[in-house]
Amino acid sequence: MSSLKEQLQQHEAAIQALEITSAKALEEYRIQYLGTKGIVKMIFGEMKNVPVTEKKEAGQLLNAFKQMAEAKYAAHEHLKDAGNDSSPREDLSLPGDALPLGTRHPLRKVENEIVSIFEKIGFSVATGPEIEDDWHNFTSLNMPENHTARDMQDTFYVSRNPDYVLRTHTSSVQARVMEKGQLPVRVICPGRVYRNETISARAHCFFHQCEGLYIDKNVSFADLKQTLYYFVKEMFGEDVRVRFRPSYFPFTEPSAEMDISCTVCGGSGCSLCKHTGWVEILGCGMVHPNMLRNFNIDPDVYTGFAFGMGVERITQIKYQVNDLRLYSQNDVRFLRQFQSL
Numbered sequence: 001m002s003s004l005k006e007q008l009q010q011h012e013a014a015i016q017a018l019e020i021t022s023a024k025a026l027e028e029y030r031i032q033y034l035g036t037k038g039i040v041k042m043i044f045g046e047m048k049n050v051p052v053t054e055k056k057e058a059g060q061l062l063n064a065f066k067q068m069a070e071a072k073y074a075a076h077e078h079l080k081d082a083g084n085d086s087s088p089r090e091d092l093s094l095p096g097d098a099l100p101l102g103t104r105h106p107l108r109k110v111e112n113e114i115v116s117i118f119e120k121i122g123f124s125v126a127t128g129p130e131i132e133d134d135w136h137n138f139t140s141l142n143m144p145e146n147h148t149a150r151d152m153q154d155t156f157y158v159s160r161n162p163d164y165v166l167r168t169h170t171s172s173v174q175a176r177v178m179e180k181g182q183l184p185v186r187v188i189c190p191g192r193v194y195r196n197e198t199i200s201a202r203a204h205c206f207f208h209q210c211e212g213l214y215i216d217k218n219v220s221f222a223d224l225k226q227t228l229y230y231f232v233k234e235m236f237g238e239d240v241r242v243r244f245r246p247s248y249f250p251f252t253e254p255s256a257e258m259d260i261s262c263t264v265c266g267g268s269g270c271s272l273c274k275h276t277g278w279v280e281i282l283g284c285g286m287v288h289p290n291m292l293r294n295f296n297i298d299p300d301v302y303t304g305f306a307f308g309m310g311v312e313r314i315t316q317i318k319y320q321v322n323d324l325r326l327y328s329q330n331d332v333r334f335l336r337q338f339q340s341l
């Protein structure tokens with residue numbers, strides 16, 4: 001027993017004195033002490049020679065020794081990762097790791113699509129500020145002060161006298177384009193707009209629009225209809241049908257709202273079309289002569305049409321998103337679904 005004890009003490013001293021500074025030395029240590037033919041195994045083999053009365057104590061000593069030897073190894077294990085100079089651990093011929101791909105926001109995808117459909121027929125993009133003065137958001141668009149139509153849009157005021165608002169529609173950009181006085185005009189105005197509405201599945205205090213404006217000589221309502229019919233066929237497919245309902249907007253006369261046949265049920269009735277077979281997608285009309293005059297455009301020479309649609313609405317129809325709040329919650333589980341689209 002005493003010889004076993006001595007042996008263990010010697011080994012322990014040797015182990016403690018050992019300085020392991022490389023992966024190679026660590027491996028040598030492992031083989032020498034912990035390997036299948038190593039010292040720990042060897043000493044355990046000697047247990048059979050220990051007299052029965054001493055076995056218990058010997059067993060405890062051996063276990064303690066083994067734990068100490070293993071702890072020394074574990075304490076230097078990090079060296080293994082530090083690399084071994086003699087052989088490169090990286091296989092440089094392996095293909096690289098795939099980087100996780102981000103995804104465009106569904107609203108941006110749909111906005112891009114709307115814009116490119118109109119670009120194909122000669123429209124160009126115009127943008128403007130989100131904080132807008134009263135003239136561009138209201139007055140120039142045939143909505144003078146106290147005009148009841150201002151109530152149609154619940155406005156966020158940034159300041160009063162002079163009035164600055166968060167634009168309630170991108171028609172303000174159309175006003176800015178007309179103001180430049182270059183004719184003809186053929187623009188599409190995508191952008192974020194704001195209205196003071198309680199946030200719910202169906203309404204939000206901000207959303208996105210794409211509005212269009214076309215002013216030239218001899219522009220008629222037939223041009224308006226054909227242009228918008230072309231748009232929905234490109235967006236929703238050849239089979240889509242359209243209908244126009246009379247409506248009212250202060251800046252257009254006559255005004256209409258355009259519906260398309262329901263793309264989900266094909267007209268037989270579902271929750272998207274509220275069982276009517278039709279879904280409303282945009283407002284439109286012939287530019288009001290007052291508005292042309294506001295920008296020194298002669299309504300006897302020039303006519304034009306305008307339209308405005310909500311990007312959220314188009315996205316909802318295209319992808320059946322049924323809660324507006326999803327668009328701004330940045331939940332990756334929602335956003336990832338648009339990854340490959």
Ligand code: PHE
Nearest residue numbers: 169171249283284306307308
């Ligand atoms: N500006 C209108 C709105 O935000 C939409 C519209 C644009 C209607 C152009 C007609 C013509 O509701």
